[in-house]
Amino acid sequence: MDSVNIKDIIGIGLGPYNLGLAALLEKAPELEAAFFDESQEFAWHPGMLIEEMDLQVPFLADLVTFADPTSRFSYLNFLHERNRMYQFYFFKKFEVPRNEYNDYLRWAIQKLDNLHFQSRVVDILDHQDANDPHYELVVEAVNNGKRTRHYARHVVMGTGSTPSVPQQLEGMPASDVVHTSRYLEEKENLLEAECITIVGSGQSAAEVFLDLLREQDRIGCHLALFTRSPGLFQLEQAKLGQEFFSPDYVDYFHSLGFEERNNTLEMLDKLRKGIDPDTLREIYNILYQKSHGGRKIPVTIQPLTEIKDIKKNRGGYQLTCHQWQQDKTFPFHTDKVVLATGYKPAIPDWFQDRFAAKIEWEDDKRFKVTRDYQLAFKQTRPNQFFTLTNLEHSHGAGATNLGLAVQRNVHIINNIAGREVYPNQRDTIFQQFTME
Structure with missing residues (x-):
């Protein structure tokens, strides 16, 4: 393969993860890399860039700081270059406004010259028998379909996630039954409805509910929120609880067996799926203000309730709802539905075709991954x-x-x-999870 340029790394997908990888590679100049993404241009969850909503992690969780606080790609350097350091200082919040985080990522992209948008990886050929083993990536230009070939010794798949829609809610018009990934895109259309129903119990559901609650007096609609979870619970934010998001805990978790890991994930739901306390507080404050003087506000909030079916009915939709604790089923009429039903991993079709038989699997959907984030090949x-x-x-x-x-x-x-380009830090927390 002397006639072609074999790069050390090719990254597939350009979300914050691979973007952070591209930024950190600046201190490993011996490694040649390129990154491809099919998007027209970068936008981080554009459907949920709701004004006044923040990330649920501090600004230190930027692209580089935990590895290198001196990097030019840090969030603080972004603020410095944008002349916002004093404004952020007086802002006095550890969390980053979501819109500004998107601005920060776009700022970082402008500083890198090995990122290629409108470039879809459609296939990867595995050349392990060659004199110089490598991967051959087929990349298709989104605008004209032209295909080019690129070569890499190592591949990093960061293809992110795709909206998850329950099977019983599929097949409805996209303008009426809207996943939160498209919320802002469809918001003006949603505001014309007399009743909007949100399905979900996590942060996205709460943010959409809060955003529409702020609009309610102007548009005069009924808002409903149904969730099959037992309630709308806040995210666990105790300091010792946060230590589960540490390299030390990842070491421990990865050492467990597959069944033990799955059981552990369920135990950590409050750390994973809760709602930011500020969001819940703001929702309650608005509801309280709206209800003074004994006024009945046009709002339905009901946990313990799963949406079993949806059918067109009287210019809108009839939801078949099931309160599972009481085992009671009831109908609910709505004009629009917003699905805050989360995401599932986006695994490309070529992955199954080219690699499924070569790697080890933990079950029929989840492949085995080493502690160093490598696919476990047979x-x-x-x-x-x-x-x-x-x-x-x-x-x-x-x-x-x-x-x-x-x-x-x-x-x-x-x-x-x-080599150790960056320290792989351990002993970062006060707890321990095993006695050795």
Whole structure:
């Protein structure tokens, strides 16, 4: 393969994870890398960039700081270059406004020249028998369909997630039954409804409910929120609880057996799926203000309730709802539905075709991943295939945590470079999870 340029790393997908990898590679100049993403341009969850909503992690969980606080890609340097340091100082919040986090990521992208948008990876050929083992990536230009080939010794798959819609709610018009990933895109259309129903119990459901609650007096609609969970519970924010988002805990979690890991994820639900206390507080404050003088506000909030079916009815939709604790079913009429039903890993079609038979699986949907974020191949190989996607079962509740994403990239860079480019820090917390 002397006639082609074999890069050290090719990253697939350009969300915060691979973007952080690209930024941190600046201190490993011996590694040549390129990154491809099919999007027209970068936008971080554009459907949920609701004004006045913050990230649920501190600004230190940026692209680089946990590995290198001196990096030019830090959030503080972004503020400095934008002349916002004093404003952020007086802002006196540890959390980052979500819109500004999106601005920060776009700022970082402008500083890197090896990122390629409108470029969809449609296939990967595995050349392990060649004199110089490598991967061959087929990349299709989104605008004209032209295909090019690129070569890498190591691949990092960061294809993110895709909206998860319950089967019983599929097939409805996209303008009427809207996943939160498209909320802002459809918001003006939603505001024309007489009744809007939100389905879900997590942060996204609460944020959409709060945003529409603020609009309610102007638009005069009924708002409903149904969730099958036992209630709308706040995110666990105790300091010792937060230590579960640490490299030390990831080490412990990964050492457990598959069944034990799954059981542990359920025990950590309050750390993973709760709602920010400020969001819950604001919702309650608005409801309290609206209800003074004995006024009945047009709001329905009901936990313990699953949506079993949806059918068109009287210009809107009839939901078949089931209160599972009492085992009671009832109808509910609505004009629009917002699904805050989460996401599932986005695994490309070529992955199943090319690699499913070569790797080890923990069950029929979850592949085995090493502690260093490599796919576990049945036969060992020098050319690694790293994954940043579909890791919850292998690396725990912090698999989607932005702070731990930096530590994940430290593992990958040090592994490929064969040296300690960044310290892989341990003994970072006060707790321990095993006696050794």
